[in-house]
Amino acid sequence: MDKLHLDQHISRQYNSDLEDLRTELLEMGGIVQEQVRDGISSISNADSDLARKVITVEDEVDAREMALDEHCTLVLARRQPAASDLRMVLAVSKITRDLERMGDEAEKVAQMALALVEEGQRSQGYVELRHIAHGVLHMVDEMLNAFARFDVDAALAVVREDNDVDREYKSAMRELMTCMMEDPHSINRILNVMWALRSLERIGDHARNIAEHIIYLVKGLDVRHTSVSEMERQVSSRSK
């Protein structure tokens, strides 16, 4: 039995409607997760084949987004959900949008990988990239786990991790600016790395958004636009 008792409606069809939403979202999450991982690999390993695959997957992600939207609309129209069921449908709809945008950012990373391969590989900026990529991938994994388990603590951990990623992103930007000043010939190439970093940072932001939707789904708290400490305070004061 899950925390939201999705399987306990009088109507078994309703149970399966909501369970399907959850499963479909996790499937879409899995595709985006792989897309992000492949995007990072393609840029780290200068793998243009993999980069092209990431770009192709985007169509599948878009199709999943539209299918999930349609499914949410049908549940709203047929069931007029309330309370945790309503929050489930709303959260799935919002999470879907964030996942799709994560896919868009992964595609941009792959585009940068292709550009970098064309220009020839040099190692400047790659240490920062790998470091941030590691953090972002971890966030994406944990965010999907948090949704699968309706786990608020895991969602909070994702939010905290986003703050770390943001900090590292700023520091990497400073570092790369210095590199550009020291070696003007590398400006074009470093700019591509910076765009890729920017996309990774945005993927982290979307993972954080999703974590906030999970907190809303499980606790009924709208924690958007609040600090991590305020979020933690609200979550602990709502012991449901």
Next chain:
Amino acid sequence: MTTTSGIQDVPVNGTVGEPFVDSAKLSMRNVNVFYGEKQAIFDVSLDIGSNEVIAMIGPSGCGKSTFLRCLNRMNDTIEGCRVVGSLNLEGEDIYGAKLDVVPLRARVGIVFQKPNPFPKSIYENVAYGAKIHGLVSKRTELDEIVETSLQKAGLWNEVKDRLDAPGTGLSGGQQQRLCIARTIAVSPEVILMDEPCSALDPIATAKIEELIAELSENYTIAIVTHSMQQAARVSNRTAYFHLGKLIEVNETEKVFTNPDHQLTEAYITGRFG
């Protein structure tokens, strides 16, 4: 501690949320109702604020209608029904020995599930209460009350040319609005509605709901409904009853998005077996 099986062991003692308000029109404390030996309501305390619309929801047999009918002593007519506890209408004891139920029911009117117009003309249906309560001395005053009440009930334009036609000849939705006109003709302070739309089609229901919103500017309204969407649409606060107990009272928006009690959640999301 009493528990209910199903979702999980959920305590059902006490009321969560905000059952009390600052400016209470009706104030009930520790109300217990018995039908003979059987207890139907257990220790319910609740305020109903002035000009508020409060919805009472819960599964069949949970006591919501019983509780509603205590508020204007409609239960007096049921043999063996006994009401214990404190029920006040603006500080006046509803069950006080000196209180006359006829003026009480003028102050606290009720609309029932099935429209029940008198077998009289539309005009007479609305005029009846004003006449027996002696609210008018002249025919012109009565005409004015009938017209105003029918206008407030959103029925005037549909019946103004056939006021002498029998009330029972109207459609179901029109009959229900006629009953509402009849209720408001005696200038009540509170209107109780016991599933007022359950016998109506969606269009008639929408008209009654629109009417409730308009009436709430001048009256306090308590509505018992089986339609969760209706409760969500028309009320400011929602009270959830379960097995004769008042489980939760909260702002309607909160009850339908993030209720405090698991039993409320289970009921409004259709998880009760």
